[in-house]
Amino acid sequence: MPGGILQEMTIDMFDGWRPEVVVIGVGSTEPHGPHLPYGTDFMIVDGIARRATIQANEQGGRVMQYPSLPVGCNVNFKPFPFAARMKVRTLMSLLGDIIEALEEDGVRKILLLNGHGGNTSVVEATLREHFERHPADPQGRRAFVCTFGTNRFVEPEVKAMLKHPSPHGGEDETARMMGLRPDLVRPEYFREFPIVPPSASGVAECHDNLMYVKPWHLFLPEAAGGETRTVTREMGERLVESAAKGLAEFMVRLSRAPWHANFPFDPPAGP
Secondary structure (H helix, E strand, O other), X not given: OOOOEHHHOOHHHHXXXXXXXXXXXXXXXXXXXXXXXOXXXXXXXXXXXXXXXXXXXXXXXXXXXXXXXXXXXXXXXXXXXXXXXXXHHHHHHHHHHHHHHHHHOOOOEEEEEEOOHHHHHHHHHHHHHHHHHOOOOOOOOOOXXXXXXXXXXXXXXXXXXXXXXXXXXXXXXXXXXXXXXXXXXXXXXXXXXXXXXXXXXXXXXXXHHOXXXXXXXXXXXXXXXXXXXXXXXXXXXXXXXXXXXHHHHHHHHHHHOOOOOOOOOOOOOOO
């Protein structure tokens, strides 16, 4: 039984084994303050996808981890140096090409695991475009593609450890990096990083429920926001393990679900 990590597999491992589910981490490389590395989003999504894939296959699933994407949409990070980014349409085209290539390889269940907030609406738009461009047919050749974030399956009691919500580089991300790559975290820089809300009347009053592209250098002037001094390695390990465990269980169930043209709804009626 292969571990399911495509980059570590050889071609003969596919003799008699084909993945039912492919998971693709969609990450980012961007500044996360003085305490976390630029690759935080990529390392978190790749690390959780890897652990979940191995666990899923150990539980009898047929899951493959496709190489995670290290660059995403960071149009609002431009004032910071070397915030790696691609245009919205470029990321949509890239994801669309990967989905189509997997369909050609016979894959019919694809999960885009998102690890960066700036990617969310782009990934969702990609799913809509794929659905429109690839009409369903009796052979079921259009893959079922779904998406959610890395915290989707974290158990409530584990999530309750987080006391300081942050949009970026705060308690949650810092903890998960402590659980995955403590060698790259700099605890001597832990502190409460400023979050600067907008001041314009109207926007300020409904800021938390208003979608707009925030200029990150104004919103989070130190490239991170929120309290980090509460973080421990144990907290991070529990967050990562809980996320991977839930994701593995989901992918096992998805792997075992019989494929048909109407998936994931009821199969077509018989003759």
